[in-house]
Amino acid sequence: MPKHLVIVESPAKAKTIEGYLGKDFLVRSSYGHVRDLASKGISVRIDENFEPEYEVPADKKKLVAELKKLAKAAETVWLASDEDREGEAIAWHLFQSLGLKKENTRRIVFNEITKTAILKAIDNPRQINEDLVNAQQARRVLDRLVGYELSPVLWKKVKPSLSAGRVQSVAVRLVVDREREREAFSAETYFKVVAHFTNEQGAHGFKAELNQRPEDAATASEFLQHCASASYKVSSLETKPAKRSPAAPFTTSTLQQEASRKLGMPVGRTMQLAQRLYESGKITYMRTDSVNLSDFARESAAEVVRSQYGDKYHKERQYATKAKGAQEAHECIRPTNFATEVASSDASEQRLYELIRKRALASQMADAQLEKTTAKIAVSGREELFVARGEVIKFEGFLSLYLESTDDEDEDKEDAGLLPPMKEQQNLLLAQMKATQRFSQAPARYTEASLVKKLEELGIGRPSTYAPTISTIQKRGYVVKEEREGHIRKYRVFTLQQGEVKSQEESETTGAEKNKLFPTDIGMVVNDFLVEHFEQIMDYHFTARVEQEFDEIAEGKKAWDKMIDNFYGPFHETVKNTEENSGKATGKRLLGEDPKSGKPVYALVGRYGPMVQIGDAEDEEKPKFSSLQKGQSIQSIELEEALKLFALPRSLGDFEEKEVTVGRGRFGPYVRHNSKFVSIPKEEDPLEIDLARAVELIKAKREAEANRIIHDFGGDPPVQVLRGRYGPYISIGKENVRIPKDVEPEQLTREACLAIQKEAPKKKGRAKSSKK
Numbered sequence: 166m167p168k169h170l171v172i173v174e175s176p177a178k179a180k181t182i183e184g185y186l187g188k189d190f191l192v193r194s195s196y197g198h199v200r201d202l203a204s205k206g207i208s209v210r211i212d213e214n215f216e217p218e219y220e221v222p223a224d225k226k227k228l229v230a231e232l233k234k235l236a237k238a239a240e241t242v243w244l245a246s247d248e249d250r251e252g253e254a255i256a257w258h259l260f261q262s263l264g265l266k267k268e269n270t271r272r273i274v275f276n277e278i279t280k281t282a283i284l285k286a287i288d289n290p291r292q293i294n295e296d297l298v299n300a301q302q303a304r305r306v307l308d309r310l311v312g313y314e315l316s317p318v319l320w321k322k323v324k325p326s327l328s329a330g331r332v333q334s335v336a337v338r339l340v341v342d343r344e345r346e347r348e349a350f351s352a353e354t355y356f357k358v359v360a361h362f363t364n365e366q367g368a369h370g371f372k373a374e375l376n377q378r379p380e381d382a383a384t385a386s387e388f389l390q391h392c393a394s395a396s397y398k399v400s401s402l403e404t405k406p407a408k409r410s411p412a413a414p415f416t417t418s419t420l421q422q423e424a425s426r427k428l429g430m431p432v433g434r435t436m437q438l439a440q441r442l443y444e445s446g447k448i449t450y451m452r453t454d455s456v457n458l459s460d461f462a463r464e465s466a467a468e469v470v471r472s473q474y475g476d477k478y479h480k481e482r483q484y485a486t487k488a489k490g491a492q493e494a495h496e497c498i499r500p501t502n503f504a505t506e507v508a509s510s511d512a513s514e515q516r517l518y519e520l521i522r523k524r525a526l527a528s529q530m531a532d533a534q535l536e537k538t539t540a541k542i543a544v545s546g547r548e549e550l551f552v553a554r555g556e557v558i559k560f561e562g563f564l565s566l567y568l569e570s571t572d573d574e575d576e577d578k579e580d581a582g583l584l585p586p587m588k589e590q591q592n593l594l595l596a597q598m599k600a601t602q603r604f605s606q607a608p609a610r611y612t613e614a615s616l617v618k619k620l621e622e623l624g625i626g627r628p629s630t631y632a633p634t635i636s637t638i639q640k641r642g643y644v645v646k647e648e649r650e651g652h653i654r655k656y657r658v659f660t661l662q663q664g665e666v667k668s669q670e671e672s673e674t675t676g677a678e679k680n681k682l683f684p685t686d687i688g689m690v691v692n693d694f695l696v697e698h699f700e701q702i703m704d705y706h707f708t709a710r711v712e713q714e715f716d717e718i719a720e721g722k723k724a725w726d727k728m729i730d731n732f733y734g735p736f737h738e739t740v741k742n743t744e745e746n747s748g749k750a751t752g753k754r755l756l757g758e759d760p761k762s763g764k765p766v767y768a769l770v771g772r773y774g775p776m777v778q779i780g781d782a783e784d785e786e787k788p789k790f791s792s793l794q795k796g797q798s799i800q801s802i803e804l805e806e807a808l809k810l811f812a813l814p815r816s817l818g819d820f821e822e823k824e825v826t827v828g829r830g831r832f833g834p835y836v837r838h839n840s841k842f843v844s845i846p847k848e849e850d851p852l853e854i855d856l857a858r859a860v861e862l863i864k865a866k867r868e869a870e871a872n873r874i875i876h877d878f879g880g881d882p883p884v885q886v887l888r889g890r891y892g893p894y895i896s897i898g899k900e901n902v903r904i905p906k907d908v909e910p911e912q913l914t915r916e917a918c919l920a921i922q923k924e925a926p927k928k929k930g931r932a933k934s935s936k937k
Contacts, residue, residue, distance in 0.1 A: 167191040170239035177444035185280040200258040248274035253297035278446040300719035341692040350607040356385035361596040369585030373553035385600040397593040400543040408532040411563040413456040413484040414497035417628035425614030426570035447508040452628040453495040456484040466529040480531040499525040523567040530563035555584030598661040610681040624709035643688030651677030686775040694750035757804035768799035777807040817856040878915035
């Protein structure tokens with residue numbers, strides 16, 4: 166039996182580390198946390214200084230028993246979970262759950278999985294850092310208290326099955342606030358005037374833009390009319406050197422942003438791939454807010470830069486971390502070996518690795534040396550000037566390897582090109598001038614990456630929480646990431662050419678969105694309710710202050726239970742007051758009056774989601790309801806559109822002597838025939854479906870159901886062998902049973918099905934108390 170037991174978080178990491186240690190070391194994985202707050206109840210003893218009630222989940226009990234047995238037999242147990250607060254908590258829970266002793270337990274940390282780093286960690290063990298554990302425990306307890314007390318309020322006041330969380334609710338607020346900014350935004354129009362000039366011989370053409378922007382068509386037209394007979398000359402020419410410096414190596418946040426911009430990766434996917442690269446020993450730890458590079462890393466990067474590009478391309482740099490409340494002194498995200506160019510056979514992993522490697526190498530490269538030229542062109546008889554800008558790269562430096570992307574969506578921004586030779590007072594010829602109507606832009610909707618950036622700027626959340634927060638708000642249905650079509654917008658263009666000004670109207674598509682975050686109706690209603698009644702929880706600065714308090718706990722400057730106590734008292738009072746005194750939150754909006762009944766028509770969020778309603782609950786006759794269709798919103802739906810939703814159910818005629826109707830239910834539009842329902846495909850409008858199409862759908866469902874049944878043995882209980890989404894299975898009464906791989910579904914008998922059911926492992930569920 167090996168003398169040493171090393172426990173890490175993941176099996177992939179265990180496999181890599183085991184290859185670095187000798188036969189005296191056995192490496193096993195805890196598969197993440199082995200203990201957490203009990204799933205039943207609040208599991209925090211509020212009256213006992215917020216003492217948490219932890220439990221080992223049922224699916225981890227066997228693993229804990231195995232690790233306990235191995236730990237008992239080992240001379241030394243090495244807890245090698247990740248180096249952040251979450252990892253420290255995992256180590257502490259292992260210590261408690263396995264009944265370990267301080268005298269033969271060592272805590273080791275490393276930020277990269279290389280032989281050098283692992284052996285160095287073994288040589289420098291320490292004890293579990295209780296302050297880091299307490300910081301994680303405070304976050305876990307606080308989030309449980311908020312979720313446990315706030316979610317039931319939403320069930321009562323908005324709709325069932327909703328949830329609220331301390332960080333997720335603030336993230337939703339950012340998305341909602343941005344949408345409201347856009348709704349309130351009124352685009353202002355202006356004209357962008359661009360001229361194409363040449364020298365007096367008609368050669369060496371270049372573009373220049375007017376330094377003022379006419380606000381209306383009359384002013385733009387008048388300016389071009391004047392320019393038709395004007396003369397032009399270079400009034401000033403300025404050339405000066407400039408430089409561009411590389412960006413710092415990646416932190417978690419900047420990696421998520423850049424992978425989104427350059428590779429189109431969602432933040433969750435980026436973290437999955439980075440985790441794999443870390444566990445296979447290719448990059449350093451991927452949850453960090455530090456831009457620090459170790460001395461060894463800078464030396465290694467210098468070696469690669471010098472060998473591949475030459476000495477003049479190298480420049481050693483050390484970056485300072487600017488993030489609010491940056492955690493422990495970690496390193497940035499970088500390759501463990503800069504000389505490694507291919508890190509994975511998986512294309513996505515390799516693309517992400519290349520991004521990480523190039524960014525880290527570029528951070529240790531020389532500035533790009535530029536020459537910027539600005540030419541100002543005077544127009545006879547006018548004070549306005551045209552300005553032409555040119556840029557020449559004299560020395561590429563880091564640009565030969567990497568250029569950081571931006572979130573800039575300015576449609577007017579143009580890259581500076583190369584300007585032809587010219588001198589001051591030189592006369593120019595006008596080839597063409599255009600004044601194009603442009604419009605000011607509303608604040609851009611968030612992408613996943615730009616929302617991460619905003620959360621980091623505000624100090625909300627930490628590297629380990631960005632991706633889960635963005636995933637959670639989408640899973641809960643408060644925010645959706647989608648593409649939306651734009652709309653056609655007309656604009657005016659004035660063109661001056663050969664002394665004549667022409668005006669024409671053109672059109673363009675504007676407002677199209679790709680992979681942007683939109684608040685849902687439920688997200689907006691929940692947000693407004695929480696902002697009204699839980700102002701502190703929803704305040705950006707308060708949420709950031711809580712993060713700072715976690716940092717203070719991690720540094721041993723604050724007691725975690727006191728911090729929770731200061732928060733919980735006022736919060737609990739607000740919860741009680743809101744439950745007793747607030748009304749239902751529905752986002753109700755009056756659309757107008759139903760022309761048939763004269764009753765009011767509303768758009769609102771009801772028990773089953775966004776809907777429209779005719780009539781009031783107080784009326785003698787019950788109100789009529791209809792769910793909104795995809796793409797409709799209670800914020801924007803108009804009366805005419807809402808009334809169309811009540812055109813269902815409608816009768817299409819008879820098929821096989823039974824009526825066929827089209828209706829809309831909780832799960833969307835359907836065709837009904839002979840008491841059976843057939844879903845209408847999402848891309849089809851239920852108001853336009855005719856009898857022939859409905860019959861096609863009915864027959865298609867019958868055929869699918871016929872093909873679904875392999876055997877129907879009937880009996881009590883009824884037994885069927887069916888084809889399902891994930892392959893054949895047995896249906897016995899209300900229970901579904903998986904068919905063993907070595908059994909052919911077509912050869913099953915009723916008796917064989919019942920025998921398989923008897924042998925099948927029982928599904929986990931809530932234990933029922935037996936009554937005698």
